[in-house]
Amino acid sequence: MSDFDPILLTVNDLATTFQTAGGPLPAVGGVSFDLKRNETIGVVGESGSGKTVLTRTIMGLQQRTNVTVTGSVLLDGHQMVGASEGDKRALWGSEVAMIFQDPMTSLNPVMRVGKQIDESLRVRLGMSKADAKARAIELLELVGIPSPAHRYDAYPGQLSGGMRQRVVIAIALACSPKLLLADEPTTGLDVTIQAQILNLLDDLKERLHMSVILVTHDLGVVATRTSRIIVMYAGRIVEIGSTREVFSAHRMPYTRALLESSPKVSNDPHTRLVTIPGRPPNLLKLTQGCSFAPRCSYATDRCHQERPELQPADEPGHAYACWNPLPKTRKRTVKTT
Amino acid sequence: MSNFSQMFVEEELARVEKPEKREPLGLLFWLCVGWIGLNIIGAIFANFLPLIDPLYQNYNALNAGPSLHHLFGTDDLGRDIFSRVVYGSRISLSAGAGAMLIGFGFGAPLGMLAAYRRGRFDSILTNVMYVFLAFPAIIATIAILSFWTPRSLLKIIIVIGVASIPLVYRVIRTATLNVATKDYIIAAKVQGATDRRILLRELLPNIAPIGISFLLIGVATVIALEGSLAFLGLSVLPPTPSWGNMINESRTILQQNPWLAIFPSLAMCLFLLCLNFIGDRLRHHFDVTEVKL
Amino acid sequence: MLIGIVFIISVGSFYLIHLLPGNITTVIEGPGASPANQVKLFKLLGLNRPIYEQYFTWIGNVVHGNLGVSFISQTSVAGTIRAALPIDLEMILLSQIVSFALAIPLAMRAARKPDSWLDRILSAGSFTMLSVPNFIVIVILVLFVSVKLGIAHTGPSSYVPFNQDWIANLESMALPTIALAMGSFVVYFRVLRSDLIATLQEEFITMARSKGISQRRIMWRHAFRPSSVALLGAAGVNIGSLLAGGFIVQYLLNIPGLGYTLIAAINTSDYLLVQGIVLVVSVGVVLINFIFDFVINIVDPRISRE
Secondary structure, X not given: OOXXXXXXXXXXXXXXXXXXXXXXXXXXEEEEEEEEOOOEEEEEOOOOOOHHHHHHHHHOOOOOOOEEEEEEEEEOOEEOOOOOHHHHHHHEOOOEEEEOOOHHHHOOOOOOHHHHHXXXXXXXHOOOHHHHHHHHHHHHHHOOOOOHHHHOOOOHHHOOHHHHHHHHHHHHHOOOOOEEEEEOOOOOOOHHHHHHHHHHHHHHHHHHOOEEEEEEOOHHHHHOOOOXXXXXXXXXXXXXXXXXXXXXXXXXHHHHHHHHHOOOOOOOOOOOOOOOOOOOOOHHHOOOOOOOHHHOOOOOHHHHHOOXXXXXXXXXXXXXXXXXXXXXXXXXXXXXX | OOOOHHHHHHHHHHHHOOXXXXXXXXXXXXXXXXXXXXXXXXXXXXXXXXOOXXXXXXXXXXXXXXXXOOOOOEOOOOOEHHHHHHHHHHHHHHHHHHHHHHHHHHHHHHHHHHHHHOHHHHHHHXXXXXXXXXXXXXXXXXXXXXHOOOOOHHHHHHHHHHHHHHXXXXXXXXXXXXXXXXHXXXXXXXXXXXXXXXXXXXXXXXXXXXXXXXXXXXXXXXXXXXXXXXXXXXXXXXOOOOHHHHHHHHHHHOOOOHHHHHHHXXXXXXXXXXXXXXXXXXXXXXXXXXXXX | OHHHHHHHHHHHHHHHHHHOOOOHHHHHHOOXXXXXXXXXXXXXXXXOOOHHHHHHHHHHHHHXXXXXXXXXOOOEHHHHHHHHHHHHHHHHHHHHHHHHHHHHHHHXXXXXXXXXXXXXXXXXXXXXXXXXXXXXHHHHHHHHHHHHOOOOOOOOOOXXXXXXXXXXXXXXXXXXXXXXXXXXXXXXXXXXXXXXXXXHOOHHHHHHHHOOOOHHHHHHHHHHXXXXXXXXXXXXXXXXXXXXXXXXXXXXXXXXXXXXXXXXXXXXXXXXXXXXXXXXXXXXXXXXXXHHXXXXXXXXXXXXXX
């Protein structure tokens, strides 16, 4: 694909299955979507919905044994599924990068942070030692770390949680990748720091012209920072559409349940927290019907027997997987913070 | 390895290697248990087995190779190697069992108590033990045994047993510390359980797997140690057969009679291998990590 | 802390000899010694003075490098030790070089692809090896080398000092080196492999992979350093026990190191020499542990901060 192609990433019918002692575990199934350049798409869902496995599979970082990946992931013309380790490695860092949830465990604890940034620059871009160091310090400054030259020599343990995550971002962006996969980048941080990091990401993706896949279980995070949202449940996409549509004109009851269950500042005091009854399904024992049916208050017989495929809604780009969707309306009363 | 560094290695591995789910014990495991059992039975009931007298010297068959009559052949004094190996197992097994009985009998309760009680008792005792640990026990063992004549199995058991107390203490104490700081112990305490109950019902079952696997490795180490001591003439002396002194005797006649070297060595190595394997499997089977969400 | 331990060790080694049953004078003079001679000797050795006085005299001498003169061999104890010690050091050095040179790369290979055929063979092999006591290793080695292959190797004077003829020296050290290296290799391989496998599952390794750096670099630059802590710990213990326990190998192969000398000293009831060796070896072991702890702290700064 040429550089003028607006679509950066095409995922088609991607499925990841783990071979476990209890049988095959379909962590991700039938996922398809496109991602344009400079677009940010959010992926939301509960724990165990397959969000993390999805990002790792897209990147090709999943474990090497006892896992089967089918489908296609086309990143700027490169096929990631079934590619050799060497081919994938050529893309990691320079085309696509990832940031993980817990900055303490994603940094090498016995290596100075500066060197960890250097490494990408020298190995991937072939920079000399001096150049790499200079650029690393620039990157530290870019991600908002005070006295970057001094911090270059710090060990991860000497930095606070927020600063560590900034370092992780610096490492990921070192070689200016076109796609950034952010897997719950703020979940492990203090609430006050979360906004800072998210704003930083927004700023950087503008400046560096990156596309971002932002994975989170926190809807407040995606509300204002994404142009589209994917809602996942039990490893499959159950709703996908523009952020506005998904928030105010969603059709899948699960999406509504998800939205309703996040506590809002605008609620009256002592409003009962809404929860979704039941628990996410055991992926080893999936039933034939819709995975959400056992917990859905709108479930019909068909829902229990037949798994719904994604069907398009009114607005182009909006699709949902449900036999008994919520009626179309102009606006929903579920407000976001 | 006839030195205590193996116990250290096992400590390290126990800390690092934690399988995610229960690994089955496996066929090989039970085979090893069977072999150990066979050896034990052989040692205990040697008198009743149809064996040639281990002390009888048959001058017609010196350095004979293996045959139907002499399954393992004979040594340079015409003694049947097979029966000597069987009788010899008594020495090795008793040494291993006896020394570990002493080591664990004293070291384990002390270690558990110290880890549970903490405080001054713990600090003083642990420091004392660590000082003893710093002193190379092998040398003291050799020195003491060489001056404490005449040679006897009991002396070996006592000396090695006592020398192993500090190491057992440290291992059990560390294991107990890891468990005692877990929340469910604190919960039990808060619920008003007596110390005795906590020790027996909560702590013991949790350190038992590691304890048992170290016990087995300890037995293996002692058996190897007895072998080394035999070479220095510090173990039981011939004509009483022991695996160690048989291998020692074989050194001078290696060219004429390799069998005297081979069979006792095989017997010892197989036994040690089974012990180590059982210990390792038990550790893998019981010491499972907490499931990560 | 270190001083404390050394002090206690010195008391221990000193007292050890005096705890042993048997009258030193009969040993020195021979069983037929007359009581009068025994008393004279007793006084000469200073054995009639209170024990703590004996201890302080001895320690005073030790600090000056004087470990006494052996009554049996009439040579200076310190001198004997000084002659024997380098041999031990050479043996340890050679065997450790060999075992590390083999263990580190092989463990890295094995950890990279756990359960591959290479890994399985190495792991099973090393597990088996650790069940073979080192004296058996030597006996079997000797059986094959000298008996089957017909290479003469040991005799009373097979050991040749380094400065005389370094080729013959290395030849004579070959067997002990192999025997000790095998034992050490087993320990290092298992510990390193285990720790590497655990380290490789940490998230920072996945992050490093996602940077696009090669597997080789990840192994050596990222995984090795945290894992080497365990290796260093094992090395400290192992080398310490080699110093103390290398006697069996020396005794079997007639290498006149400290261990060999110690056995000979015990057999001739040369208590001064025994005392001296025990002291030197114990202090040596403590020193080794101390040095290794120090190095571990440098490699992994987390330890000192925790």
